[in-house]
Amino acid sequence: MSDTAVVAARLQEIRRIIARHKRWDLLFALLGLCALMLGVLTFVSLFAQMVVEGGPRLSVDFFTNFPSRRPEQAGILSAWVGSTLVMIVTALAAVPLGVAAGVYLEEYAPKNLMTDIIEINVTNLAGVPSIVYGLLALGIFVYQFGFGQSILSAGLTLALLILPVVIVATREAIRAIPIYVREGAYGCGATQWQVVRDHILPYSSAGILTGVIIGMARAIGETAPIITIGALTFIAFLPPAPFTGEPMAGPFDWVFAPFTVMPIQMFNWTSRPEEAFHQNAAAAGFVLVLMTLTMNALAIWIRYRLRKNIKW
Amino acid sequence: MKFAKIAAALGLAGLAVSGIAHAQSALVKVDGSSTVYPITEAVAEDFQKEKKNAIKVTVGISGTGGGFKKFCRGETDVSNASRPILKKEMDACKELGIAYYELPIAYDALTVIVNPQNNFIKNMTVAELKAIWEPAAQGKITNWNQVNPAYPDVPLKLYGPGADSGTFDYFTEAVVGKAKSSRGDYTASEDDNVLVQGVSRDKGGLGYFGYAYYIENQKKLKAVSIDNGKGGVLPSPETVENGSYAPLSRPIFIYVNAKSLEKPEVKEFVEFYLKNAPKLVKEVKYVALPGKVYEANRERLAKKKAGTVFGGTEAVGMKIEELIKREAQL
Numbered sequence: 343m344s345d346t347a348v349v350a351a352r353l354q355e356i357r358r359i360i361a362r363h364k365r366w367d368l369l370f371a372l373l374g375l376c377a378l379m380l381g382v383l384t385f386v387s388l389f390a391q392m393v394v395e396g397g398p399r400l401s402v403d404f405f406t407n408f409p410s411r412r413p414e415q416a417g418i419l420s421a422w423v424g425s426t427l428v429m430i431v432t433a434l435a436a437v438p439l440g441v442a443a444g445v446y447l448e449e450y451a452p453k454n455l456m457t458d459i460i461e462i463n464v465t466n467l468a469g470v471p472s473i474v475y476g477l478l479a480l481g482i483f484v485y486q487f488g489f490g491q492s493i494l495s496a497g498l499t500l501a502l503l504i505l506p507v508v509i510v511a512t513r514e515a516i517r518a519i520p521i522y523v524r525e526g527a528y529g530c531g532a533t534q535w536q537v538v539r540d541h542i543l544p545y546s547s548a549g550i551l552t553g554v555i556i557g558m559a560r561a562i563g564e565t566a567p568i569i570t571i572g573a574l575t576f577i578a579f580l581p582p583a584p585f586t587g588e589p590m591a592g593p594f595d596w597v598f599a600p601f602t603v604m605p606i607q608m609f610n611w612t613s614r615p616e617e618a619f620h621q622n623a624a625a626a627g628f629v630l631v632l633m634t635l636t637m638n639a640l641a642i643w644i645r646y647r648l649r650k651n652i653k654w
Numbered sequence: 655m656k657f658a659k660i661a662a663a664l665g666l667a668g669l670a671v672s673g674i675a676h677a678q679s680a681l682v683k684v685d686g687s688s689t690v691y692p693i694t695e696a697v698a699e700d701f702q703k704e705k706k707n708a709i710k711v712t713v714g715i716s717g718t719g720g721g722f723k724k725f726c727r728g729e730t731d732v733s734n735a736s737r738p739i740l741k742k743e744m745d746a747c748k749e750l751g752i753a754y755y756e757l758p759i760a761y762d763a764l765t766v767i768v769n770p771q772n773n774f775i776k777n778m779t780v781a782e783l784k785a786i787w788e789p790a791a792q793g794k795i796t797n798w799n800q801v802n803p804a805y806p807d808v809p810l811k812l813y814g815p816g817a818d819s820g821t822f823d824y825f826t827e828a829v830v831g832k833a834k835s836s837r838g839d840y841t842a843s844e845d846d847n848v849l850v851q852g853v854s855r856d857k858g859g860l861g862y863f864g865y866a867y868y869i870e871n872q873k874k875l876k877a878v879s880i881d882n883g884k885g886g887v888l889p890s891p892e893t894v895e896n897g898s899y900a901p902l903s904r905p906i907f908i909y910v911n912a913k914s915l916e917k918p919e920v921k922e923f924v925e926f927y928l929k930n931a932p933k934l935v936k937e938v939k940y941v942a943l944p945g946k947v948y949e950a951n952r953e954r955l956a957k958k959k960a961g962t963v964f965g966g967t968e969a970v971g972m973k974i975e976e977l978i979k980r981e982a983q984l
Contacts (some may be wrong), residue, residue, distance in 0.1 A: 574712045578702050613846070
């Protein structure tokens with residue numbers, strides 16, 4: 343008789359403990375949700391404000407017009423073309439360098455003090471303020487190498503900026519490949535380069551591409567280093583397209599052209615006295631956010647496509 | 655492997671060659687003050703349209719000081735400046751043998767503004783402004799009734815441009831008597847729209863910035879007339895032109911590299927600038943100079959009279975007449 347009472351009491355106590363722990367569980371979930379919402383709602387409200395303010399300015403003309411002193415005629419043609427070209431140079435420079443460095447560190451580098459120092463530095467580089475890269479690039483690319491205030495200088499600067507991100511992403515992606523893939527290949531007599539080319543690179547490409555695009559999405563919004571190396575504010579012409587114009591432009595003339603980018607165009611418009619320019623800035627901000635979101639969406643899509651093709 | 659190396663070398667060579675080729679196309683490079691920027695932007699826009707893009711113009715914003723740094727290294731053809739060139743900048747230019755023409759192109763009126771609900775302030779003397787802004791006022795003058803016992807008990811909130819701005823240099827020189835000498839406990843921003851927002855929301859607010867920002871925000875702000883001994887004068891194109899709005903009107907300039915001016919594209923651009931300045935200056939809400947100043951500018955270019963007439967100092971409270979007289983001295 344008393345036994346069942348004890349069991350019942352025990353049961354109740356256990357239930358109470360479970361209930362208490364579940365309350366904590368719920369509390370933490372709510373806290374986490376609040377933390378998430380804080381970020382998401384801030385973004386959504388900022389985004390909504392830009393859409394409301396800048397929405398009416400979005401038209402085909404806005405994308406095909408150069409900047410102008412008349413707000414209703416001003417557009418972002420030179421800015422979005424500039425941003426896109428700078429991103430192309432950035433990708434062309436950062437991807438081969440970053441991937442090669444990542445593969446070397448992961449597959450080839452001997453485990454010694456030197457490698458450790460390099461590894462620590464690469465990780466720390468990701469935390470260096472972007473203005474420092476701008477100053478470095480001003481000295482090296484603009485003056486030392488004589489690239490001038492050009493798309494090439496800007497692209498290489500941003501490439502330096504995202505290099506650590508690409509290297510770290512490459513290494514993470516390589517580490518995710520099961521060891522037996524490597525061992526199997528070596529067991530069949532493959533050389534190190536054959537393993538890298540036929541196994542490591544194909545299997546890690548999804549992760550690498552994701553890292554590259556996330557890095558680029560950061561780079562496209564960068565303003566400080568680009569201003570430091572001398573991006574312009576008013577520019578009403580596009581870089582010369584290869585093999586066009588008179589005299590005919592060479593295939594690489596565009597990389598030496600002066601340029602502006604989206605964040606600088608936005609910044610200039612927000613600092614103007616006329617209210618109408620502020621609407622232009624909001625519209626340009628909307629386009630810039632869309633560019634970033636598109637790049638991120640692309641990253642997700644590529645990852646999905648490439649993962650589907652991997653068969654281990 | 656060998657092939658790849660040769661291809662890479664050829665690619666690099668091509669890059670270098672095409673870079674040199676590109677540098678030869680007609681391009682006019684302008685950089686400098688953000689105050690002068692709207693005028694130069696308007697000129698550049700119309701100039702390129704008229705030339706059907708045969709001549710390209712780029713305009714950057716790196717501040718008057720930053721602009722002169724590039725200008726004196728020979729990197730730009732024209733420099734926008736909201737104040738005359740300073741001594742150390744003159745020396746820097748001289749060191750690299752860079753001669754320049756100094757061309758006043760417009761007047762700007764620094765405007766002192768208060769909240770529209772502020773009904774006790776209409777007029778302020780320069781002495782009152784000095785009492786508010788001088789370094790000694792820091793932490794002490796915090797209420798309107800301390801400025802003048804006749805004013806009510808309302809907290810005084812100050813808004814002004816940051817220390818890197820040419821506007822700040824000029825205002826402190828004109829009001830306090832020494833450039834860059836100001837109290838530090840005010841809301842400073844390089845973005846004038848922040849100052850507009852601040853004063854329009856703060857009943858006891860007071861701030862200063864360029865005339866164009868006041869004109870665009872007249873509904874949100876009230877301009878204070880400035881009494882320099884002869885009664886209060888409000889800023890307007892007329893009072894700037896006749897010299898009665900003093901000492902807060904200032905000339906703004908472009909500086910042209912004398913060597914660049916030998917290039918036909920730069921010459922055409924500067925000529926276009928002087929010809930169209932009266933119309934475009936008004937359009938972007940600055941005060942145009944009398945026609946004879948632009949005429950005198952053209953003459954100095956023709957007679958190759960390079961250099962500055964300010965000797966490396968600010969041009970405080972300089973009336974247009976006086977400016978003309980000075981410019982003639984070269």
